[in-house]
Amino acid sequence: MKSLYAATCALALALPAAAAELETYLEFEKAMPPGNLAIGPDGRMFMSVHEFYGPELRVVEVMPDGSTKPYPTEDWARAPQDDADGLNGVLGLRADRDGILWMLDGQGENQTGRIVGWDTKTETLHAIHYIGAPVARPTSFLNDLAVDRDHGAIYISDTGDGQNSAIIVVDLETGRARRVLEGSQYTIPEDTPMVIDGREITLGGNPAKIGINPITVDPTNTWVYFAPMTASAMYRIPTAALLDESLSDADLEAQVERYGDKPISDGSTVDTGGNVYITAMTDNALGVTKPDGSYEVLFQSDDELPWPDGFSIGADGYVYATINELHRSPALNNGEDASKGIYKIVRFKSLADAVSGR
Template sequence: MKHLLSAASVVAILSSPLAAAGLETYLEFPKEMPPGNLAIGPDGRMFMSVHEFYGPELRVVEVMPDGSTKPYPTETWARAPEEDGDGLRGVLGLRADREGILWMLDGQGEGQTGRVVGWNTKTEELHAIYYVGQPAARPTSFLNDLAIDREHGAIYISDTGDGANSAVIVIDMQTGRARRVLEGSAFTVPEDMPMIIDGREIKLGGNPAKIGINPITIDPTNTWVYFAPMTASSMYRVRTTDLLDTSLSDVDLVTRVQRYGDKVISDGSTVDADGNVYITAMTDNALGVTKPDGTYEVLFQSDEDLPWPDGFSMGVDGYVYATINELHRSPVLNGGEDASIGTYRIVRFPALGTAISGR
């Protein structure tokens, strides 16, 4: 399913700022601390995954107000586990909910089962672990991002998979049951469009990078889950009640998915209370937004300052925070060579609508 940008979206893009003027660099990190995704708790504490594409020792850190970092949740948990001990194998997605639980998506490795680890940031104790094994997962699964729905007791995971089998995984937090939905649907698999950054087509595993569902987020009322393939020109949404309705077949569920609006190739996403879905538009070195009327607008663009914007988090201060990490220059996406120059930072800007953190 391929959609061209609407005329209104094209006008919005052409009339948008062509530089990152007005975008604030909140924090900068040294070369050994490439940021992944962000999570800001209801008390304002900030947590960050360290992007595994750079092969870091630490998986997750807490980011202090002065820009320093410390291993999180503990010295042991922040690193790879030894045999069956505590630790995290590789975290991309993470979210902090309104109860102060930090949810870390610990993707599966060879011979390992993916899982979601919840840590209570108030009591500094392990809260829960949910495992994502087969048949909800596939041998080619790549658990990429997640959204937390405490109102309905559910976790929604984007499984990028191998592209053909991209899907959403739904976890029931009460029973621990995991279900795979929308596998191979037009809303989860990539479109046939090249991922070109700085004039180079990005390759993954030697093949052109055409990547399925990745960005996924939930609105503050826990009514809608917004999601999209990374390589796609559309943002979609579906009601949480439909995702949670086990009586619906996949054929039925497909009819409940709505096309929300235009977008470009993108990585992370978040949404404010007014329905503005923010995306990290890494092929444009930009931050953009899909608006409730379906149009797409570039908010900030800079080839120098915004090389691969990655993940978002809403702050308690009304700002939208985003990570920058040059991921196209990482060994995984650059033929095994690390060509990054260390433009690792967190930027922020005021939300267009009402921002609510911790969800």
């Protein structure tokens, strides 16, 4: 028994060392500010180009040599002209186990938000699901999404105006969408200033206090993990509860669990061990909320990790993250682009894979 205890303690101590070195996987030129990542089951990598910098391209495929090409096609990768193919503005995107790339194409003036699914195996359009009124509000900001193929659903974080922040649940078979947990204590922001490099970040002239943003589903499609960007906690809720239309708002809120601590954060993903990775942009850091509820900084660098943004876990057991200096973008810097071109993808072995020796 003593040897088992000693081995367990040694394993626990070894966990942070599993991520002892952060690898710069790819770097991009200043014209290619990365947004979020999606890695398909075959290892292909796709990336949204962050709309806060006003890019021409919306989505690209990232090739192994670091080059990029417009994706899904030359037309689809750009803003649509009239009624032609195209994407208005993509932040969240995910590739599911069947090779469908789901792109969250946000709403704007005279445009309805939607999810565009593209089959990366046949290179054909798979589906389009529109997220219109009344499920979407006039102040909606469709931010990120999690794909649950076991239950045929997609869960969207609608940041909204901070008071009406909510999760939108989309049925992939019927296209029906529902708005849940709107304005709940688990989706609206806390009253905490977002300070980066000694400056309070503003959005639209107001202090940036932002509701639900990070959202992810565990590999077994049992739990959805989510949180407001401006919040000190990560939450989770069973997928079964989100899919149960018989639950009242109060019943649904009762199903939410506080999973653990976190700082102000942007993106998240979760591994097979229940480790929820966090892009802690106010700390210029990558961290993890562990199953015991504690939060740990894995990597921190003011110079090398300015605004870590999105995550994706590859079949190779690596956790990939984008770095994009978003606090220096015009949208968050009083209309001025002060970015230095520190645009890259970094990666590290997931803690779950490190423990398993993979």
